[in-house]
Structures are given as structure tokens and as C-alpha cells.
Amino acid sequence: MHSPLILITETPDNFNAVFELNKIAFGQANEAMLVDALRRNSNVFIPELSIVALYKDAIVGHILFTKVWITDHQGNKYQSLSLAPMAVLPAYQNQGIGGQLINKGLSVAAALGHKSVIVLGHEHYYPKFGFKPANIWHIKAPFDVPSKNFMAIELVTNGLAQINGTVFYPPEFDAV
Template identity: 60%
Template sequence: MENKIPYQVTIRQEVPGDYNDVYKLNVTAFGRNDEAELVEALRKNHSIFVPELSIVATENNQIIGHILFTKIQIKDADGNLNESLGLAPMAVRPELQKKGIGGQMIKKGFEVAKRLGFKSIIVLGHENYYPKFGFQSADKWKILAPFQVPSNVFMAIELVVDGLKNISGTVIYPKEFETV
């Protein structure tokens, strides 16, 4: 169970002046450069990067969390492509994890994505964490990962009623994800 945040956290859109701190945050949170490099690469792909969906959490004007949602495709058996969003990566300073900061960023992301007209989000993540926000196994919609992964960690959520109705197939992640 996440604890209430005992201090003031601001959740807002990332701006270019945040890029350096977001890079450092991802390295600190993941203990390696891969996710930080992924964020940098995804930002440069203007066909999938949505600036409003790169969200930071700040405390006293310091970046303490970051979440990124980028456009992905779901390719059905007939080769038709349906747009969705992929949630990845999400990082919170290690000493501030389990305090609800990630949850606040996820909820803000849902709100912004809905406002921008997106209908669904796909995530590859912890099976005990993401369901708290409404994610369910993507199997429910016959949506598959493009690689072998347990079905309980490959999840989807409809942002609007029937957001994934009549959509099935395999997720196509942007090429930038192949580097992680």
C-alpha cells in the first residue's frame, strides 16, 4: 500500500530545461543508462513523441519523478494498424519510491492522454503495481507483446469506454525500444 506524500509535489509537463535532470533521474532510478538513453531517443522521434505526455514530478523545483507515454501501434491479423500509447519508462528517485509519486504521474498521464484523444495505453510492468490503476492483462483484448513475456506483466487499459473494442493483434514498439 502506498503511503500519502508528506510534502508538496507538483506534477507537470516536462520542458526542455528538465532534460538533463530527467536523464540523471533515470540513471539513478534504474542504476544504468539504458532507460535514460531511451527517453532521449524517444524525444527525438517526432512521429511518436507527444510533449504533453512527458511528465515530471517536482519537489522544491527538483525533478523527483518522470513518466513517458509515446505512440505505439497494434497490428491486427489483416495488417491494419491501430494507435495506442505505451507507458515507458517511469522513474522515481529511489528514496522516494512507494510514496504515491508514480501513481500521481500515471493519473496525470491518463488525464492528459484522454484530453488529447487517446483511447488506450499498453504497459509492460509489475503485475502487482499497474492493476491498481485499472490495467488488466492485454490478453483480455487479444493484444500480444512482440516478444515472449508472461501475460500477467503485459497489460492494457481503456481510457474511454470500449477504447480497445474490436482491436486485437501485436504491439509494434518504436525502434528506439530495441536498444533497451
């Protein structure tokens, strides 16, 4: 890949391409519809954290981070971010684009002042970027999932210190 890959916040004229990209990468429209639905939820959507990868002016990858809340037994709520979904066009996979999108997203999130990110995903992939099993912090998923696949990362030192509980996703995720 000799042309530079550009990682940049999406703009409204990217929305259709992002939809098609997610549909192709996942082989179904659920995640594409999830992205559209999350964009409409101003309680969770952060425009700067819907990032596209452009190669020769075409969108070849996308990643989205939206707000979630970790709620503990005392009812305290702590805002975090969920990394989901992310997608790279099949022809461009395994060339590091997904990794670049993750690193870019984590750095933008940190610059915006966010303290942590949660991800449900492959246990060999996300640790490359610093994610660790969320149960290290006694943070649980709201659904049954192997603990090795439910991970978190601190964007600042002690970003999850003193925080534990269950992660609550916005209702848009229920449809996926």
C-alpha cells in the same frame, strides 16, 4: 511529504535532470538514453506526455507515454500509447509519486483524445490504476513475456473494442 508535489509537462531545461533521474532509478543509462531517443522521434513523441514530478523545485519523478501501434492479422493498424519508462528517485519511492504520475499521465492522455495505453510491468502494481492483462483483448507483445505482465487500459469506454493484434514499438526500444 508536506510541500505539494507538482506534476507538469517537462520543459527542455528539465532534460538533463530527467536523464540523471532515469539513470539513478534504473541503475544504468539505457532507459535515460531511451527517453532521449524517443524525444527525437517525432512520429511517437508527444510533448505533453513526458511528465515530471517536482518536489521543492527538484525533479523527483518522470513518466513517458509514446505512440505504439497494434496491428491485426488483416494489417489494420491502431494507434495506442506505451507507458515507458517511469522512474522515481530512490529516496522518494513508495510514497505514491509513481502512482500520481500514472494517474496524471492517463488523464492527460485521455484529454488529448487517446483511447488506450499499453504497459509492460509489475502485475500487482499497474492493476491498481485500472490496467488489465492485454490478452483480454487478444492483444499480444512482440516479444516473449508472461501475459500477466503485459497489460492495457482503455481510456474511453470500448477504447480497445474491436482491436486485437500485436503491439509494435518504435525501434528506439530495441536498444533497451
